[in-house]
Amino acid sequence: MSTNRNKNIVKLAGWGVSLMAFIYTVVGYIDIASDASTKAYAPLVILEGALFISIGLIVVWMGRRKSE
Secondary structure (H helix, E strand, O other): OHHHHHHHHHHHHHHHHHHHHHHHHHHHHHHHHOOOOOHHHHHHHHHHHHHHHHHHHHHHHHHHOOOO
16 A cells, blocks of 8 residues: 555656646746747757656656556
């Protein structure tokens, strides 16, 4: 029972990280893309956001794995 609860906490944390990274990425992209002097850096914001979203999804995957 305890192992299942811990796995759910890990999955929830992973989804939380992914969601927060997605929100920060969208807001950051809108903020940077709206200014002409920083518009060239907008793709870097997307790459950074994709990195953090994928980290969160890896944590979700780790929470779904079967324990031995």
